[in-house]
Amino acid sequence: MSAGTPPPAKLTLGPLLFNWPAEARRDFYFRIADEAPFDSVCLGEVVCSKRAPLFERFLPAVTDRLARAGKEVVRSTLALVMSPQEMAEQRAIATDGGGLVEANDLGCAALLHGRPHAIGPFVNVYNEGTLGVLAARGAVRVSLPFELSGETLRTLAAAAGATELEVQVFGRVPLAVSARCYHARLHDLPKSACRFVCDRDADGLTVETLDGAPFLAMNGTQTLSYTLGRLTGELAELSALGIRRFRLSPHRIDMAAVATAYRDLLDGRAEAAEAEARLDRLAPFAPAANGFWHGAEGARRIAAAQNAE
Amino acid sequence: MSEGRLELVCPAGTPAALRSAVDAGADAVYLGLRDETNARNFPGLNFTPDELRGALQYARPRGCRVFVAINTFPAAGRPGPWHRAVDLAAELGVDAVILADIGLLDYAARRHPALRRHLSVQASASNPEAIRFYHDAFGIRRVVLPRVLTLSEIAALNAAVPVETEVFAFGGMCVMAEGRCALSSYATGKSPNTCGVCSPASHVRYEPRGDTLVVRLGEFTIDAFGAGVPAGYPTLCKGRFRAGGRAGHLFEEPTSLNVAGLLPELAAAGVRALKIEGRQRGRAYVARVVAAFRRAVDAAARGEAVEAADLSGLSEGGRATSGAYREAWR
Numbered sequence: 001m002s003a004g005t006p007p008p009a010k011l012t013l014g015p016l017l018f019n020w021p022a023e024a025r026r027d028f029y030f031r032i033a034d035e036a037p038f039d040s041v042c043l044g045e046v047v048c049s050k051r052a053p054l055f056e057r058f059l060p061a062v063t064d065r066l067a068r069a070g071k072e073v074v075r076s077t078l079a080l081v082m083s084p085q086e087m088a089e090q091r092a093i094a095t096d097g098g099g100l101v102e103a104n105d106l107g108c109a110a111l112l113h114g115r116p117h118a119i120g121p122f123v124n125v126y127n128e129g130t131l132g133v134l135a136a137r138g139a140v141r142v143s144l145p146f147e148l149s150g151e152t153l154r155t156l157a158a159a160a161g162a163t164e165l166e167v168q169v170f171g172r173v174p175l176a177v178s179a180r181c182y183h184a185r186l187h188d189l190p191k192s193a194c195r196f197v198c199d200r201d202a203d204g205l206t207v208e209t210l211d212g213a214p215f216l217a218m219n220g221t222q223t224l225s226y227t228l229g230r231l232t233g234e235l236a237e238l239s240a241l242g243i244r245r246f247r248l249s250p251h252r253i254d255m256a257a258v259a260t261a262y263r264d265l266l267d268g269r270a271e272a273a274e275a276e277a278r279l280d281r282l283a284p285f286a287p288a289a290n291g292f293w294h295g296a297e298g299a300r301r302i303a304a305a306q307n308a309e
Numbered sequence: 310m311s312e313g314r315l316e317l318v319c320p321a322g323t324p325a326a327l328r329s330a331v332d333a334g335a336d337a338v339y340l341g342l343r344d345e346t347n348a349r350n351f352p353g354l355n356f357t358p359d360e361l362r363g364a365l366q367y368a369r370p371r372g373c374r375v376f377v378a379i380n381t382f383p384a385a386g387r388p389g390p391w392h393r394a395v396d397l398a399a400e401l402g403v404d405a406v407i408l409a410d411i412g413l414l415d416y417a418a419r420r421h422p423a424l425r426r427h428l429s430v431q432a433s434a435s436n437p438e439a440i441r442f443y444h445d446a447f448g449i450r451r452v453v454l455p456r457v458l459t460l461s462e463i464a465a466l467n468a469a470v471p472v473e474t475e476v477f478a479f480g481g482m483c484v485m486a487e488g489r490c491a492l493s494s495y496a497t498g499k500s501p502n503t504c505g506v507c508s509p510a511s512h513v514r515y516e517p518r519g520d521t522l523v524v525r526l527g528e529f530t531i532d533a534f535g536a537g538v539p540a541g542y543p544t545l546c547k548g549r550f551r552a553g554g555r556a557g558h559l560f561e562e563p564t565s566l567n568v569a570g571l572l573p574e575l576a577a578a579g580v581r582a583l584k585i586e587g588r589q590r591g592r593a594y595v596a597r598v599v600a601a602f603r604r605a606v607d608a609a610a611r612g613e614a615v616e617a618a619d620l621s622g623l624s625e626g627g628r629a630t631s632g633a634y635r636e637a638w639r
Binding site: 079080081082083084086087090091105106107108109110111122124126127128129130131132133134137145146147148151152155156173175176177178179180181182185186187190191192205206207208209210211212213215216218223225291292295296297298299300 | 388412415432435442457462465488489490492495497498523529546550551556559561633638
């Protein structure tokens with residue numbers, strides 16, 4: 001390989017995890033298409049299959065606008081697939097012959113066997129053995145699970161070969177998925193008649209401990225961190241490992257400005273401290289955390305200075 | 310074993326519990342080695358290689374099979390302990406290994422093709438496409454189904470997959486999809502998927518505050534009890550929290566799964582085996598639960614009405630649920 005500058009780092013907008021009104025979702029993606037420096041945008045419902053039809057009518061227009069803006073459109077699939085209908089929807093996405101599909105369930109990965117596809121962060125890729133098997137079956141891009149430490153990422157990056165690795169660097173961290181809907185349960189509704197009450201919480205509903213400390217965020221069948229997972233100063237180290245694709249997870253904030261902050265950081269136009277200050281202003285609803293990167297409690301924020309000890 | 314009878318797969322956290330399970334009528338026992346390679350990596354539990362040899366010598370002549378769970382996800386760059394566990398299981402000729410990690414399944418299938426492979430619940434294979442993937446790629450013969458499926462989903466699934474299915478019948482119940490939960494990791498830094506412990510005792514503290522005993526996991530309060538109120542082991546997802554102006558068990562009550570009342574339906578759905586959870590439990594518990602399920606399974610196989618096995622005293626919080634098998638649970 002010739003010496004020189006590495007390929008430019010790329011930014012992916014992850015799939016929207018929350019249940020926003022369809023029009024708000026459409027307008028969000030239109031703005032992303034027109035103004036945000038993302039290289040790739042993941043579309044698709046990954047949390048609850050009941051929500052998927054709500055956005056269906058806007059999907060072609062959003063896909064088209066993103067593609068015309070030069071963004072790669074990736075179709076992300078459901079993380080927990082149980083019913084025949086969910087399987088049919090997954091199969092339709094996997095076999096429609098369009099752009100890159102990101103499988104969040106092994107069943108979907110099986111449908112994509114032998115042709116280039118992506119593996120999403122809801123698939124358990126903890127080690128180089130698993131990474132190698134998935135790559136041999138056609139995975140060209142793997143967005144890694146959220147709880148991996150920097151040390152684990154180092155090992156995986158060294159083993160990745162031609163498979164492109166991606167790490168989420170911004171957004172509440174998905175921690176669990178269930179067949180049960182906690183939003184419906186909280187409102188004394190059966191999941192089958194949930195009235196889509198999860199749409200009341202655009203970034204998830206804060207779950208506090210009994211003594212009032214914010215802890216988690218409820219999002220229908222999904223549970224996320226209360227904190228915003230955020231890596232900034234760590235990006236230089238990730239880049240040095242050869243990880244050059246970073247995922248930002250959508251929140252109901254100015255995601256175009258968030259993407260610009262990351263683009264400036266990656267392109268050397270901003271220092272980490274400046275990027276952090278901008279992100280603090282853009283996402284004031286929860287504090288940042290980076291504990292998983294350090295192999296510690298995911299809820300913790302560990303300063304770079306401690307990192308150097 | 311008679312045709313059509315549900316197979317009873319029972320937990321063995323120690324050699325003593327293993328003998329209790331075998332004596333009480335287990336068709337198979339499952340156990341782990343004493344390290345991070347299995348999902349019940351608790352102090353004082355599990356088997357040394359010599360104890361595994363002893364387990365085979367005790368169980369086999371009594372008609373009981375031995376499965377070895379190697380069902381955590383190997384650490385990046387350090388697959389040695391997991392590979393050695395699979396090698397040891399193959400060398401000793403255990404009846405099956407229970408695996409979750411794709412890389413480890415690949416290793417076992419290539420190195421020890423004759424070693425029977427079961428897919429652990431930790432792999433979260435919740436649909437026929439996913440199960441067929443593990444069958445086609447790694448030759449798994451049985452899948453332990455996630456505790457997220459309803460009876461009708463299980464029946465449809467059994468009609469569509471080329472492998473046996475095993476379902477959880479009794480004991481602690483994950484409310485989250487297994488193998489896909491980092492809640493404990495978020496609070497403690499110890500990943501259940503890689504360390505084999507959820508809500509580890511090393512991170513649990515009890516703090517008296519006035520008349521209340523507060524239960525902390527890492528930095529977070531996960532429950533609180535009045536003086537003298539019996540409290541089960543504090544598991545994060547079964548703790549009490551506040552959201553939307555309400556406080557309580559937002560995720561799940563501290564209940565135990567008990568499917569004793571559903572055995573005919575499970576058999577009719579094509580399920581092959583029942584799994585009793587509880588490798589962390591003592592021998593007396595194991596003996597009582599296994600004996601009760603032995604009677605229930607045999608009665609169901611004879612077409613007799615199954616008495617709802619009286620196991621309430623053994624359930625978490627004294628309460629039992631049929632869990633996700635009934636749609637209303639969701």
